[in-house]
Amino acid sequence: MIRSATPADTDALVALANGTGVFQPHEIVALREVLDDYHAANEAEGHVARVFADAEGIAGFTYFAPVPMTDRTWELWWIAVDAGRQGCGLGRTLIEDVEAALRSKGQRLLLIDTSSLPNYEPTRRFYLKTGYSQVAQIPDFYRDGDDKALFWKKF
Numbered sequence: 001m002i003r004s005a006t007p008a009d010t011d012a013l014v015a016l017a018n019g020t021g022v023f024q025p026h027e028i029v030a031l032r033e034v035l036d037d038y039h040a041a042n043e044a045e046g047h048v049a050r051v052f053a054d055a056e057g058i059a060g061f062t063y064f065a066p067v068p069m070t071d072r073t074w075e076l077w078w079i080a081v082d083a084g085r086q087g088c089g090l091g092r093t094l095i096e097d098v099e100a101a102l103r104s105k106g107q108r109l110l111l112i113d114t115s116s117l118p119n120y121e122p123t124r125r126f127y128l129k130t131g132y133s134q135v136a137q138i139p140d141f142y143r144d145g146d147d148k149a150l151f152w153k154k155f
Contacts, residue, residue: 002097005049005061007039012058013051017080022119031078034063048101052094058082060090062098064110072108079112095130103155110155116147127151 005013013035018028038049047065051058060081067073076098081090102110112132114123128134132151141148 001054002050002052002094005035005038005051005063009051009058009061010035010039013061013080016058016061016082017078020080020083020086022123023080034077038063048098050094050097050101052081052090056085059085060094062094064098064102067111070109072106074102074107074110076110076112091126092130099153099155108155110153112151113148114151115142116149120149124149124151 010032014028014032017023017031023031035049038047042065043049045065047063049063050061052060061078062076063078064074064076067075076095079091079094079098081094099110110132112127114120114127116137124134128151132153134149135152136148136150138148138150140146
C-alpha cells in the first residue's frame with residue numbers, strides 16, 4: 001500500500017536509504033533534514049513524500065516537489081527501495097505512483113538527477129527502463145569525477 005509519509009516514518013526511511021548502500025553519508029543526513037522540513041512546512045508548500053508499506057514494513061519511498069518559477073515542472077528528489085526487496089518491481093510501482101499523482105493534477109514534466117558514479121549505474125538503467133530520457137550530463141557537478149546525470153519525462 002502506498003500512503004503519505006508521516007513524521008513517525010522518518011527513522012525508518014533514513015535507515016532504509018542508508019541500508020541501500022548507495023547514498024553517501026552526507027546524503028543520509030540531508031534526507032533526515034528534507035523529511036523534517038517536509039513535515040514542518042514543505043508539505044504545505046506542495047512537496048510530496050510517499051511510502052510503500054505492507055505487512056513486512058516500509059519497503060520504499062519517494063519524495064518529489066514542484067520546481068519554483070516553472071510551469072508544472074516537478075523534480076523527484078528521492079526514490080529508494082529496501083535493499084532486500086530490490087528487483088521485485090517496487091521501484092516501478094513507486095515511480096508509477098509519482099507519475100499518476102502528477103498526471104492527475106495536470107502536471108507537465110518530471111525531472112530526475114543522479115550521479116554518474118558506477119554504483120549508480122543500476123539507478124540510471126532503472127530510469128531508462130521506466131521511460132525516462134537522459135537529457136544532460138554536467139561534468140564534475142557533485143565533485144571531481146562525479147557528474148550529474150539529468151533524466152526527464154514529459155506527460
